[in-house]
Every structure is written in C-alpha cells, then in structure tokens.
Amino acid sequence: MIRLENIHKRFGSVEVINGVDLTVNASEVVSIVGASGAGKTTLLQILGTLDKPDKGDVYYQDQAISSLSNKKLAKFRNENIGFIFQFHHLLPEFTAVENVCIPAYIGKKSRQESEARAKELLDFLGLSHRLEHKPNQLSGGEQQRVAVARALMNKPLVILADEPSGNLDTENANELHQLFFDLRDEFKQTFVIVTHNNQLADSADRKIVMQDGRLMG
Numbered sequence: 288m289i290r291l292e293n294i295h296k297r298f299g300s301v302e303v304i305n306g307v308d309l310t311v312n313a314s315e316v317v318s319i320v321g322a323s324g325a326g327k328t329t330l331l332q333i334l335g336t337l338d339k340p341d342k343g344d345v346y347y348q349d350q351a352i353s354s355l356s357n358k359k360l361a362k363f364r365n366e367n368i369g370f371i372f373q374f375h376h377l378l379p380e381f382t383a384v385e386n387v388c389i390p391a392y393i394g395k396k397s398r399q400e401s402e403a404r405a406k407e408l409l410d411f412l413g414l415s416h417r418l419e420h421k422p423n424q425l426s427g428g429e430q431q432r433v434a435v436a437r438a439l440m441n442k443p444l445v446i447l448a449d450e451p452s453g454n455l456d457t458e459n460a461n462e463l464h465q466l467f468f469d470l471r472d473e474f475k476q477t478f479v480i481v482t483h484n485n486q487l488a489d490s491a492d493r494k495i496v497m498q499d500g501r502l503m504g
Contacts, residue, residue, distance in 0.1 A: 288313045289315045294343035305500035314475040318488040321497035327481045368436030373450035375430045377422040390440040408436040428459030448480040
C-alpha cells in the first residue's frame with residue numbers, strides 16, 4: 288500500500304536517512320524504534336509528506352507523490368494521512384467535537400456531515416460525555432483520544448504516530464496502545480508508530496529498528 292524506495296535525506300553535512308526502503312501493508316501496525324537521532328522522526332515526516340527526500344520516491348497505492356505540487360500534496364495529505372503526536376496539539380479554544388472536525392473542514396466538508404462523523408468517533412472512543420468539553424477540561428488520556436479521533440476524521444489510508452504515548456502515564460498509555468489494535472481490528476486501520484515504548488513496539492505486527500539512518504530489520 289505504501290512504499291519508500293531508496294530514501295535519502297541530509298541536513299547540512301549529516302545524512303539523516305541513508306538509503307531506506309520500506310513497505311507498509313494495509314491494516315498493518317508497524318513500529319519503528321531506535322536511539323534518539325537515528326532518523327525515526329525524519330522518516331515519519333517523509334512518509335507523511337511533511338518533508339521531501341533529497342533522493343528516492345514515496346508511493347501511496349503505486350502513486351508517486353514526491354513530485355506533487357505543494358497544493359496537491361496538502362490535499363493528498365488531508366485526505367489520506369492522519370497524524371498523532373506526543374503532545375496532542377489540540378486547539379485550546381475549541382471543544383472536543385470542534386477539534387476533531389478540523390481535518391474535515393480543511394477538506395471543505397459540510398458542518399453537519401463533519402460533526403456527525405466527529406460524534407461517532409468520539410462515541411467509539413468512549414468520549415460521548417465529553418463532546419463539548421475544551422482540552423483544559425479533559426485528562427491527558429482523554430486529550431490524546433480526541434487527537435486519535437481527529438486523525439481518523441477523514442478515513443485516512445494510514446495513521447502516523449510519533450511517540451503517541453510518551454506524555455501519558457502507564458495506565459493511559461496502555462489504553463491508547465490497545466485502542467490502536469482495536470482500530471486495526473474494527474476498521475482495518477493502518478498504523479506506523481515511532482516509539483520508545485518497548486511494550487507497544489513489541490506488540491506491533493512488525494517491529495523495525497532504525498540505526499544511523501538505516502533500517503536494521
């Protein structure tokens with residue numbers, strides 16, 4: 288479904304990504320682990336079209352996207368990729384429903400359609416009683432579940448997560464990890480997760496170790 292071919296990325300004199308090849312299959316949970324500075328986040332950003340490789344190609348369902356214009360790339364990203372970050376990046380002045388709706392609004396979907404979808408997602412994630420709450424009224428685990436709902440909003444091909452449980456306590460982290468697998472089982476959702484959490488990494492369908500800009504297995 289997703290394919291990286293011979294990806295290279297350099298910042299100044301440092302080659303951060305050095306000839307990476309990677310295939311991600313539909314409905315697969317892939318974890319990427321490695322020491323800080325190994326290139327994991329940069330690889331995730333290239334996979335998510337937030338950055339472009341210096342060399343190599345990124346394919347989504349056999350479509351080469353590296354050559355798309357910035358406008359077309361932004362549209363592709365909005366429609367096909369969901370993001371979850373360590374710090375949820377919810378907008379503090381918006382309610383849970385409004386935060387979840389943002390990707391749909393960017394995609395110019397109607398308010399009625401967007402809110403209906405957002406409420407369905409929040410209900411599935413156990414937050415139906417928090418729809419009108421703002422982020423400062425939610426616990427850390429609840430805020431991250433709102434971020435998960437936002438990532439799912441446009442029914443993306445893949446969700447990319449960068450240390451998604453790194454800011455959560457053990458109980459909330461475990462609940463979040465289980466949620467990923469529930470979403471894979473229930474909706475056939477695909478995940479690529481960069482993490483330092485060994486339990487999450489080892490539970491994935493495939494665990495990849497990154498070292499010095501290369502994938503080791």
